[in-house]
Amino acid sequence: MGIIKAINLVHEYIKRDEDNNVSDIVRALDDVNIEVEAGQFIAILGHNGSGKSTFAKHLNALLAPTEGTLVVDGKNVKDEKNIMDIRKNAGMVFQNPDNQIIASVVEEDVGFGPENIGVPTEEIWERVDNSLKAVGMTEYRKHSPNKLSGGQKQRVAIAGVVAMEPKCIIFDEPTAMLDPNGRKEVIKTAHKLNKEKNVTILLITHYMEEVVDADYVYVMEKGKVVMEGTPRAIFSQVDALKEHRLDVPQVTLLADELRKSGLDIPKGILRREELVKALEKNMAR
Amino acid sequence: MIRDITIGQYYPANSIIHKLDPRVKLFSTLLYIIALFCFKGILGIGIITVFLFTTIKISKVPIKFIVKGLKAIVYLLLITAVFNLLLTPGNRVFWHYKLINITDTGITNAVVMSVRLIYLIIGTSLMTLTTTPNQLTDGLETSLKPLNKINVPVHAIAMMMSIALRFIPILIEETDKIMKAQMARGADFESGNIFKKAKNMVPLLVPLMVSAFRRADDLAMAMEARCYSGGAGRTKMKPLAYEKRDRIAYLVAILFFVAVIVARVLLPFPQ
Numbered sequence: 001m002g003i004i005k006a007i008n009l010v011h012e013y014i015k016r017d018e019d020n021n022v023s024d025i026v027r028a029l030d031d032v033n034i035e036v037e038a039g040q041f042i043a044i045l046g047h048n049g050s051g052k053s054t055f056a057k058h059l060n061a062l063l064a065p066t067e068g069t070l071v072v073d074g075k076n077v078k079d080e081k082n083i084m085d086i087r088k089n090a091g092m093v094f095q096n097p098d099n100q101i102i103a104s105v106v107e108e109d110v111g112f113g114p115e116n117i118g119v120p121t122e123e124i125w126e127r128v129d130n131s132l133k134a135v136g137m138t139e140y141r142k143h144s145p146n147k148l149s150g151g152q153k154q155r156v157a158i159a160g161v162v163a164m165e166p167k168c169i170i171f172d173e174p175t176a177m178l179d180p181n182g183r184k185e186v187i188k189t190a191h192k193l194n195k196e197k198n199v200t201i202l203l204i205t206h207y208m209e210e211v212v213d214a215d216y217v218y219v220m221e222k223g224k225v226v227m228e229g230t231p232r233a234i235f236s237q238v239d240a241l242k243e244h245r246l247d248v249p250q251v252t253l254l255a256d257e258l259r260k261s262g263l264d265i266p267k268g269i270l271r272r273e274e275l276v277k278a279l280e281k282n283m284a285r
Numbered sequence: 286m287i288r289d290i291t292i293g294q295y296y297p298a299n300s301i302i303h304k305l306d307p308r309v310k311l312f313s314t315l316l317y318i319i320a321l322f323c324f325k326g327i328l329g330i331g332i333i334t335v336f337l338f339t340t341i342k343i344s345k346v347p348i349k350f351i352v353k354g355l356k357a358i359v360y361l362l363l364i365t366a367v368f369n370l371l372l373t374p375g376n377r378v379f380w381h382y383k384l385i386n387i388t389d390t391g392i393t394n395a396v397v398m399s400v401r402l403i404y405l406i407i408g409t410s411l412m413t414l415t416t417t418p419n420q421l422t423d424g425l426e427t428s429l430k431p432l433n434k435i436n437v438p439v440h441a442i443a444m445m446m447s448i449a450l451r452f453i454p455i456l457i458e459e460t461d462k463i464m465k466a467q468m469a470r471g472a473d474f475e476s477g478n479i480f481k482k483a484k485n486m487v488p489l490l491v492p493l494m495v496s497a498f499r500r501a502d503d504l505a506m507a508m509e510a511r512c513y514s515g516g517a518g519r520t521k522m523k524p525l526a527y528e529k530r531d532r533i534a535y536l537v538a539i540l541f542f543v544a545v546i547v548a549r550v551l552l553p554f555p556q
Contacts (some may be wrong), residue, residue, distance in 0.1 A: 092510040117520050
């Protein structure tokens with residue numbers, strides 16, 4: 001049994017005009033089936049408006065499905081009394097680091113989640129220490145979040161989620177507002193949590209470079225899952241990815257062009273080193 | 286000018302004042318304010334000055350940093366001083382022109398009021414500079430807990446306060462950004478009379494409001510995602526507990542207050 005299981009999930013946003021009549025119905029999620037096993041690193045790719053953020057909000061019971069079932073850690077999100085349990089077990093990191101930090105001191109913000117779920121004081125301190133260490137922000141614990149860089153703020157937000165000791169963490173476009181360095185920091189932290197703490201990670205993003213190391217990738221478009229597979233399988237279909245308006249990483253693109261023009265390069269090159277190796281093989285021949 | 290306000294900011298340092306229980310600091314500040322408004326005579330002001338500057342010294346907050354906060358009230362200070370100086374009737378008149386008199390009482394009043402205002406700002410900003418907003422709201426929350434019985438949502442108010450304090454610098458930064466963006470498109474915030482200036486603020490205020498609401502929405506969602514559901518069933522990371530130093534501080538604050546009152550009775554001179 002997977003930790004997250006979405007079966008035929010549908011979500012509709014209903015727009016109403018001034019007279020409260022339904023003027024428009026937008027299907028943000030359309031028959032989505034996704035299953036995640038505990039301990040996996042899953043990525044969901046999609047362009048703006050593909051429904052990936054709507055899906056993320058379902059996982060934390062911030063939105064309720066219109067149709068279909070979503071089970072998180074064995075609990076149905078539709079059931080009101082499960083909501084707190086689900087939020088405890090499925091932490092969420094949002095896009096804007098400024099808008100999710102509540103306290104004015106780093107360590108107090110990390111302690112906010114455990115305070116809410118009623119963890120005893122001594123254990124809160126233990127958890128804060130551990131989660132700050134896990135994201136590498138221990139030396140900033142007394143600082144004000146306003147003085148940190150975007151990547152550091154986002155790591156504090158991650159620590160705040162980690163301190164609740166969730167079984168899985170959903171990253172809802174955590175890097176969209178960060179500079180390249182901050183982006184690397186955040187993705188590295190996500191992988192570290194996955195490996196060292198065995199936390200299930202769901203990374204939602206539109207940067208393809210970030211999903212290279214994931215275990216499994218889903219591509220969403222207009223509320224539907226249009227592609228799924230390992231990163232290598234996904235990245236070998238360059239033309240299909242372009243159709244879904246996703247920016248294929250330059251290495252993959254270059255490898256694809258070279259292969260098309262006759263060089264012997266395998267499909268689905270993900271990293272620069274792989275391309276170099278493939279080219280060396282070609283040279284030796 | 287908005288940047289000069291030090292009230293609500295926190296100055297991190299490692300001092301006894303920083304470590305004191307926020308309830309002690311709130312109580313002492315209250316006593317200090319009362320003392321400030323009922324002292325009389327040179328001895329009273331002497332005691333207050335010694336008390337204030339010793340506390341600042343112990344708190345390790347640089348005096349320069351605190352004085353910077355006074356910039357925001359310079360105009361208020363000037364107006365108070367000038368009005369007191371020119372419009373107070375007194376026994377000895379030094380200078381007279383139509384309605385305007387400069388008298389001995391006027392001079393003392395002007396000086397005393399200015400000193401009061403300056404000390405008021407310094408003292409209260411010292412409290413906020415040495416207490417994190419979270420501690421401060423914790424202190425308020427526990428001190429005001431009795432009000433819960435008459436259905437005052439003390440926890441919610443405390444939470445709102447701490448969030449408001451956290452977002453002050455963010456919104457200031459945002460104002461700056463929007464201002465520059467509008468100026469780049471030809472908006473003019475400087476020229477014209479006061480009404481024109483106020484009207485020119487509209488293209489600044491509307492986007493600022495929209496962005497503030499959007500932030501509030503995001504923040505509410507992030508708080509919900511972290512299992513926030515109001516005050517019930519919450520534990521505290523830093524629960525308030527009195528220690529020896531807090532009891533001593535209470536004693537010092539009360540002694541200080543008594544001393545000011547005694548000075549008022551014994552030596553109410555020169556006022």
